[in-house]
Amino acid sequence: MSFDEYAKTWDTEQRINRGKIIANEIWNSIGTDKNSTAMEFGCGTGLVSFNLYDKFETVTLIDSSKGMIDILNDKISKYEINNMTVHQIDLLDTDSFDMKFDVIYNSMVLHHIKDTFEIVNKLYQLLNKDGYLCIVDIDEEDGSFHKDFPDFDGHNGFNQDELKNILTSAGFCDVESNTFYYDEKNVEGEKINYSLFIITARKFAD
Numbered sequence: 001m002s003f004d005e006y007a008k009t010w011d012t013e014q015r016i017n018r019g020k021i022i023a024n025e026i027w028n029s030i031g032t033d034k035n036s037t038a039m040e041f042g043c044g045t046g047l048v049s050f051n052l053y054d055k056f057e058t059v060t061l062i063d064s065s066k067g068m069i070d071i072l073n074d075k076i077s078k079y080e081i082n083n084m085t086v087h088q089i090d091l092l093d094t095d096s097f098d099m100k101f102d103v104i105y106n107s108m109v110l111h112h113i114k115d116t117f118e119i120v121n122k123l124y125q126l127l128n129k130d131g132y133l134c135i136v137d138i139d140e141e142d143g144s145f146h147k148d149f150p151d152f153d154g155h156n157g158f159n160q161d162e163l164k165n166i167l168t169s170a171g172f173c174d175v176e177s178n179t180f181y182y183d184e185k186n187v188e189g190e191k192i193n194y195s196l197f198i199i200t201a202r203k204f205a206d
């Protein structure tokens, strides 16, 4: 199944609650003010950004899935949010997206992207000087997390130190990480434990 098909049932109570906790962790990990611009990469239906949009001047939401973007646009209209802008693009497949942001965050996206350095480098290019990158993703696991996604061909979570080295080699400074969320997921009738980490990093160059 593709993300287009998952979109209609994406907003479960568990994901809505998790999105709030993730948004809170992102906000508490950065020191920025209300005049900042933010971008969420791989926003899905906006479960994280709906808890953050009022903390930024503007929030730009990017996702490659039309299904996810359709649900997101419905929610933006329903709740009359006027500082969110939505782009349906594959960030790795376009050179024409050249906006820059003070903060870029993403949640549960990087493990779906094969070439981690390529996406980290792309996000670096899209940040303003002194900008923050926040990555939330799954701690390294044995593959159980995606057992119910037969087409999954991404990463079985990440080793935080390895990912921090990738960020440093892309030019990021002040790279820090910690695990902040522990939960269980029902996969084919079996409960599997997983945890999420956040990595924050800054771009000090122009």
Ligand SMILES: C[S@@+](CC[C@H](N)C(=O)[O-])C[C@H]1O[C@@H](n2cnc3c(N)ncnc32)[C@H](O)[C@@H]1O
Pocket (backbone or CB within 6 Å): 003, 015, 019, 041, 042, 043, 044, 045, 046, 047, 048, 062, 063, 064, 065, 068, 089, 090, 091, 092, 106, 107, 108, 109, 112, 113
């Ligand atoms: C597991 S979902 C997470 C959605 C949301 N961040 C959340 O936490 O609910 C991953 C999302 O990343 C998007 N995505 C994956 N690769 C992408 C790319 N190269 N460009 C844009 N979006 C991408 C997918 O379409 C999907 O909506």
